[in-house]
Amino acid sequence: MGLIKIALAGEGGQGVQSIAEILAEAAYEEQKQAIYIPNFGVEQRGGVSIAFLQVSEERIGAPKFNKADVVIALSKRAVPRTARYSDENTIFVYDSSFTPEEEELPKEAKKIIGLPALDTASRELHPRVFNMIIMGAVIGFTGIVSLGSAKYALEKKLGAKFEKDPKLRELNHKALEIGWNMAQEALKEEVAK
Amino acid sequence: MVLPATPKSWYLPTKPHKFCPGCGHGIVLKALGEAIDELGIQDKTVFGCDIGCSLLSWNFFACDSIQTHHGRTTPVMVGIKRARPELITIGYMGDGGGYSIGSQHLLNAAVRNEKITVILVNNTNYGMTGGQMAPTTLPGQKTETTPYGRDPEITGYPTKGPEFVAALTSDGAYVARGTVSKYKQLKRFIKNALQNQIEGNGFSFVEALSTCPTNWRTNAQQTWSFLEDEMEKYFPVGEFKSPLGKGEK
Amino acid sequence: MQKVIEKAGKAFLTGNEAAAWAALAAGAEIMFGYPITPQNEIMHYWTRLAPKYGRGFLQTEDEISAGFTVCGAVQAGKKAFTATAGPGNTLMQEPFSMAEAMRLPLVAIIQQRGGPSSGTVIYSQQEVTLTTFGGNGEGHRIVYSTASHQEIYDYVIKAFNTAWKYRFPTFVLGDGYQAKMREPLVMYDPEEKGMEMVKPYPLVGLEGKIGEGREPQHLCNIYSMEEELYEVVMKFAAEYEAIAPEVVEYEEKNCDDAEILILAHGVVSRAADDAVKALRAQGIKAGYFRPITLRPFPGRQLREVIAKSGAKKMLIAESAYGQFDRLVKQEIYGETIPIYNLFMPGVGIIDYDIVNKVKSIL
Numbered sequence: 001m002g003l004i005k006i007a008l009a010g011e012g013g014q015g016v017q018s019i020a021e022i023l024a025e026a027a028y029e030e031q032k033q034a035i036y037i038p039n040f041g042v043e044q045r046g047g048v049s050i051a052f053l054q055v056s057e058e059r060i061g062a063p064k065f066n067k068a069d070v071v072i073a074l075s076k077r078a079v080p081r082t083a084r085y086s087d088e089n090t091i092f093v094y095d096s097s098f099t100p101e102e103e104e105l106p107k108e109a110k111k112i113i114g115l116p117a118l119d120t121a122s123r124e125l126h127p128r129v130f131n132m133i134i135m136g137a138v139i140g141f142t143g144i145v146s147l148g149s150a151k152y153a154l155e156k157k158l159g160a161k162f163e164k165d166p167k168l169r170e171l172n173h174k175a176l177e178i179g180w181n182m183a184q185e186a187l188k189e190e191v192a193k
Numbered sequence: 194m195v196l197p198a199t200p201k202s203w204y205l206p207t208k209p210h211k212f213c214p215g216c217g218h219g220i221v222l223k224a225l226g227e228a229i230d231e232l233g234i235q236d237k238t239v240f241g242c243d244i245g246c247s248l249l250s251w252n253f254f255a256c257d258s259i260q261t262h263h264g265r266t267t268p269v270m271v272g273i274k275r276a277r278p279e280l281i282t283i284g285y286m287g288d289g290g291g292y293s294i295g296s297q298h299l300l301n302a303a304v305r306n307e308k309i310t311v312i313l314v315n316n317t318n319y320g321m322t323g324g325q326m327a328p329t330t331l332p333g334q335k336t337e338t339t340p341y342g343r344d345p346e347i348t349g350y351p352t353k354g355p356e357f358v359a360a361l362t363s364d365g366a367y368v369a370r371g372t373v374s375k376y377k378q379l380k381r382f383i384k385n386a387l388q389n390q391i392e393g394n395g396f397s398f399v400e401a402l403s404t405c406p407t408n409w410r411t412n413a414q415q416t417w418s419f420l421e422d423e424m425e426k427y428f429p430v431g432e433f434k435s436p437l438g439k440g441e442k
Numbered sequence: 443m444q445k446v447i448e449k450a451g452k453a454f455l456t457g458n459e460a461a462a463w464a465a466l467a468a469g470a471e472i473m474f475g476y477p478i479t480p481q482n483e484i485m486h487y488w489t490r491l492a493p494k495y496g497r498g499f500l501q502t503e504d505e506i507s508a509g510f511t512v513c514g515a516v517q518a519g520k521k522a523f524t525a526t527a528g529p530g531n532t533l534m535q536e537p538f539s540m541a542e543a544m545r546l547p548l549v550a551i552i553q554q555r556g557g558p559s560s561g562t563v564i565y566s567q568q569e570v571t572l573t574t575f576g577g578n579g580e581g582h583r584i585v586y587s588t589a590s591h592q593e594i595y596d597y598v599i600k601a602f603n604t605a606w607k608y609r610f611p612t613f614v615l616g617d618g619y620q621a622k623m624r625e626p627l628v629m630y631d632p633e634e635k636g637m638e639m640v641k642p643y644p645l646v647g648l649e650g651k652i653g654e655g656r657e658p659q660h661l662c663n664i665y666s667m668e669e670e671l672y673e674v675v676m677k678f679a680a681e682y683e684a685i686a687p688e689v690v691e692y693e694e695k696n697c698d699d700a701e702i703l704i705l706a707h708g709v710v711s712r713a714a715d716d717a718v719k720a721l722r723a724q725g726i727k728a729g730y731f732r733p734i735t736l737r738p739f740p741g742r743q744l745r746e747v748i749a750k751s752g753a754k755k756m757l758i759a760e761s762a763y764g765q766f767d768r769l770v771k772q773e774i775y776g777e778t779i780p781i782y783n784l785f786m787p788g789v790g791i792i793d794y795d796i797v798n799k800v801k802s803i804l
Binding site: 204235236237239241244248251252254255256257258259260261262265267268269270271272273274275276277280297298300301 | 471472474498500502503504506507510511512513514515516517518519520522536537540644646647648650651652653658659660661662663664
Binding site: 028035036037039 | 709
């Protein structure tokens with residue numbers, strides 16, 4: 001595995017920083033090199049929050065990058081904020097619960113995918129695990145870590161909560177798997193074209 | 194000639210001191226020296242002095258002493274006390290250092306009830322820099338920056354330090370205002386302020402009303418009259434707060 | 443003092459967290475601080491960890507006070523430190539000047555943010571001038587510019603030793619990226635590793651009775667005569683220059699046959715390192731030089747690199763508009779190698795930016 005660069009963006013509270021942090025932790029557990037850096041503004045909660053994640057087998061250089069392998073935009077206004085990180089090698093993903101403005105989508109991308117993460121979470125699981133579907137999808141698109149490592153890292157972060165409510169663990173794991181499958185399907189579609 | 198007895202804690206190689214004739218600093222420092230002697234704290238005292246005339250007290254005592262920056266004596270003393278609570282820390286400053294440039298430090302040290310002692314000399318002007326208006330300059334008083342007299346419409350009224358310190362501090366604080374015209378009382382206040390630190394009760398603060406004939410451009414009689422008739426009228430003398438028994442007004 | 447790290451081991455942390463652990467491991471006894479992004483988490487971790495190891499903390503009313511309380515605490519003989527950024531660093535120049543003037547072993551961690559003024563809360567390398575030569579002094583300070591979490595950990599520990607050994611205020615210069623990002627490092631107990639930790643000692647509040655075995659300590663910070671001050675500053679300058687060779691640290695890669703030398707410091711040196719690899723892969727002989735100490739500066743070593751490589755060009759890359767560039771140029775005065783620059787004030791620099799710049803000047 002070479003260097004993989006991921007940018008995740010969403011509204012404050014959507015959990016993009018948590019996703020990046022857990023994935024970084026999972027990569028670290030797999031003895032990989034990982035750098036996660038939040039793009040922090042002056043706002044504590046409001047505004048678009050961006051997480052930059054890089055995972056590699058080798059030492060990682062600069063903590064930021066200008067083009068990502070995968071960009072994920074979870075809100076409408078996250079789209080124009082992240083379009084700049086996309087080039088002809090980038091998979092640009094947005095949540096299909098909103099319709100991005102055509103002119104705000106990246107000019108260059110390997111593929112632009114609308115992922116029904118929020119919709120699926122609400123219909124099949126619980127809206128709260130929406131970000132776990134996204135995390136599963138990131139893994140599905142990039143293969144930066146195994147689903148097992150992600151679950152392990154998740155356990156480290158939310159283990160106490162899971163102990164109190166084992167159903168919550170099940171729900172999260174299921175969401176991860178759904179997200180992973182969604183990504184796999186989306187990639188297959190590309191091949192089919 | 195028989196010289197008056199000097200406190201044991203005075204550092205004799207630096208005497209006679211460098212204050213102007215008629216300046217009240219020497220009286221405050223004598224009261225402080227005697228208080229240090231009587232409490233037996235010379236060896237564990239750290240004396241910090243501000244910039245301004247109070248700076249001339251730097252090597253005044255045979256105590257460990259530090260020069261700091263203008264207004265910054267309070268935080269330096271806080272740092273020492275927090276690092277070594279067994280030491281007795283005395284911050285010595287003027288009205289400019291305490292009430293103007295260092296007011297945020299004085300205010301917050303008071304709010305936190307830092308267990309240090311601050312002695313602030315109020316002579317209603319910036320002495321060392323040549324007699325400019327201080328936060329304590331009285332209404333109508335002429336200084337180099339208020340040549341026509343201080344106009345409260347433009348620069349507000351004089352800062353009443355012990356009053357604001359008393360309002361900000363919580364239980365355990367000691368707050369008093371003395372004057373060099375009432376030596377025994379001033380010494381008692383200073384001693385109380387040190388005793389309060391020794392007991393670890395809280396922030397201890399004494400303002401000492403003092404004289405500055407050089408910048409006031411007054412003769413001996415006028416000097417004393419300004420202190421007793423003008424300043425003491427505006428700045429009431431007494432204890433504002435004391436955990437050491439009943440406060441004295 | 444209780445051991446903080448029982449057994450050396452890998453950890454995956456933010457730079458701020460690494461800094462707090464390092465200060466603990468170095469035996470720092472008290473921190474004074476005031477909130478400012480992006481250094482806040484140093485205080486957050488410190489306030490959580492410190493009570494477990496009997497260490498102190500005070501949140502002061504402002505950065506001026508944080509700096510001066512550190513001055514007081516080190517004078518009282520305790521390993522004390524603070525951390526700040528941007529406008530906080532501006533305010534702390536006053537106490538830093540006092541530390542310079544009184545030779546106080548003050549340690550400060552600076553996590554640079556964008557400037558001037560409040561700038562951004564994110565990242566920059568725009569506090570180089572301030573940290574190396576700020577205040578109304580002569581830059582008699584020691585400044586380590588780190589590039590990784592391992593270095594943050596290593597140099598925060600080292601900073602306490604440097605400060606207490608040489609009695610010059612010592613700075614660890616990081617930035618918002620290093621503060622906030624997570625990456626792996628190894629944490630260890632310095633003494634287990636064979637490092638001797640310099641013991642602190644008081645400058646005031648000494649043991650013993652005054653007049654019977656010891657003299658009162660009168661620590662001076664202002665002089666009546668200009669000649670007195672001159673003597674003091676010249677003495678400090680001579681002492682600073684004397685210790686500089688043993689303090690100076692730098693890193694150099696691929697310089698022997700380099701046609702172009704790339705200079706960077708701090709986190710940008712990671713991009714420079716990668717850029718050299720990328721350029722070499724494309725057949726361009728690039729070399730890399732990075733001062734780790736910005737004060738004292740490895741000027742002699744840089745001159746030697748210029749001489750031995752015979753490089754035709756030099757590129758200086760920094761996330762500021764020439765602060766590092768000025769530092770370099772004053773140190774290599776008289777060298778004739780043409781100098782180019784990549785100034786990106788307040789934004790990150792990646793290898794791609796450097797590679798493109800190199801290609802444009804070759």
